[in-house]
Amino acid sequence: MAGATALLDSTSMPMFDLPLSDLVSYRPEVAEPTDFDDFWTATMTETAKFELAASWTRVDNKLAVIDTYDVSYSGFGGSPVNAWLHVPAGASGPLPTVVQYHGYSGGRGFPHSSTQWAQAGYAHFVMDTRGQGWRSGGGSSTVDASVDAGIMHSPGFMTSGILDPAAYYYRRVYADAVRLLEAAATSELVDPTKIVVTGGSQGGGITLAAAGIAPLVGIDLLGVAPDVPFLCHFQRAVELTDQHPYGEITQYLAGWRDHVDVAYQTLSYFDGVNLGRRATAPALFSVALMDPICPPSTVFAAYNHYGSAATDSVAKDIKVYSHNEHEGGADYQVGAQLDWFADLFA
Numbered sequence: 001m002a003g004a005t006a007l008l009d010s011t012s013m014p015m016f017d018l019p020l021s022d023l024v025s026y027r028p029e030v031a032e033p034t035d036f037d038d039f040w041t042a043t044m045t046e047t048a049k050f051e052l053a054a055s056w057t058r059v060d061n062k063l064a065v066i067d068t069y070d071v072s073y074s075g076f077g078g079s080p081v082n083a084w085l086h087v088p089a090g091a092s093g094p095l096p097t098v099v100q101y102h103g104y105s106g107g108r109g110f111p112h113s114s115t116q117w118a119q120a121g122y123a124h125f126v127m128d129t130r131g132q133g134w135r136s137g138g139g140s141s142t143v144d145a146s147v148d149a150g151i152m153h154s155p156g157f158m159t160s161g162i163l164d165p166a167a168y169y170y171r172r173v174y175a176d177a178v179r180l181l182e183a184a185a186t187s188e189l190v191d192p193t194k195i196v197v198t199g200g201s202q203g204g205g206i207t208l209a210a211a212g213i214a215p216l217v218g219i220d221l222l223g224v225a226p227d228v229p230f231l232c233h234f235q236r237a238v239e240l241t242d243q244h245p246y247g248e249i250t251q252y253l254a255g256w257r258d259h260v261d262v263a264y265q266t267l268s269y270f271d272g273v274n275l276g277r278r279a280t281a282p283a284l285f286s287v288a289l290m291d292p293i294c295p296p297s298t299v300f301a302a303y304n305h306y307g308s309a310a311t312d313s314v315a316k317d318i319k320v321y322s323h324n325e326h327e328g329g330a331d332y333q334v335g336a337q338l339d340w341f342a343d344l345f346a
Contacts, residue, residue: 015289017240017296020320023289026297027304029341030233030273031264036214037278039165039269043076044217047175050078054183056085061111065089066118068111070139075176075181079145083180084108084126085187086113086118096222096345098121101177101199101206104157104230104245107140120338122345123189127180129173129202131157131176146172158248163262165269170231174209174270181210181219186324194222194345196281198337201294201326202245205231205272208302212275219329221281223344225337226302228288232272233298235264240295276306283307284340285318286333293326 018026033039042236054073063066065074067089075081087095098117102108108126113136117124131149133140143157153159161167177197185192199207205225211224230245237246251268253260268274276283283306288301319336321329329336 032286042092094191101203174253198225204229211279
């Protein structure tokens with residue numbers, strides 16, 4: 001665990017998972033379908049049948065030092081997906097680029113909501129998560145128009161389509177995330193050789209998905225920064241925590257008792273452990289040891305497997321926040337990412 005650091009913060013809930021001495025080597029066997037790569041290659045091939053149709057419209061963000069563009073492109077199934085592109089005011093590009101994915105219930109929000117990577121001098125994309133955004137409001141308006149969205153599930157998105165990988169909600173979200181990388185590379189403001197992906201919680205899980213699928217479709221990322229990532233080692237998470245969103249799976253399986261095996265089979269196609277194994281870009285993770293929403297062992301499972309399927313050794317590091325819950329390192333981690341991105345982009 002090169003460079004792992006433990007930072008102290010306010011009093012939180014007790015540690016409930018494995019001790020750090022065990023977590024650093026925690027590398028569990030996580031079920032992986034034999035057709036995993038074929039599934040994701042086919043998913044992106046199906047997505048590519050729809051014209052990318054990326055558009056960029058300058059908007060008034062009420063900010064003096066940041067220019068913002070309203071981005072639209074075709075995601076999975078040809079559904080329009082929205083994002084913001086922020087750049088330093090007057091920038092002409094091409095710029096190093098940070099693509100950001102949001103946590104559960106979040107979306108791109110208002111044009112002024114999230115601009116920190118543009119403030120650092122980079123092009124900064126902020127993707128809507130289809131069907132979500134109720135916490136952000138503002139410009140979050142990407143609907144989940146798929147016919148699969150109406151299949152029975154418990155409240156929330158974790159079990160939408162859970163009986164069939166082809167219909168599962170995160171198939172669409174992960175494809176949207178990779179498609180944004182393709183759209184970003186077409187902008188004259190973006191240096192396509194210098195793109196990193198990042199996000200916290202659900203955004204961290206989507207980050208790992210983008211990192212794992214990108215090599216399958218010929219996209220080279222410069223860096224990957226999942227922060228307290230969600231959507232990793234589903235079965236262990238469900239067994240350890242009753243907190244939502246993982247609790248949505250428990251709620252569903254408590255009712256449909258005969259769906260357990262098929263549900264976990266579906267989830268294995270979307271597990272950040274399996275997707276992260278296929279990543280080839282350097283990574284900076286973070287984990288909080290008192291996190292009741294994304295248990296630390298699930299994060300370490302993803303971290304310890306990250307890049308393991310790559311031909312060459314993949315550089316990675318993880319920041320450990322010993323006395324924090326799901327907020328993780330917060331601005332401490334942002335500071336670490338600022339330093340790390342600057343080194344990558346230099």
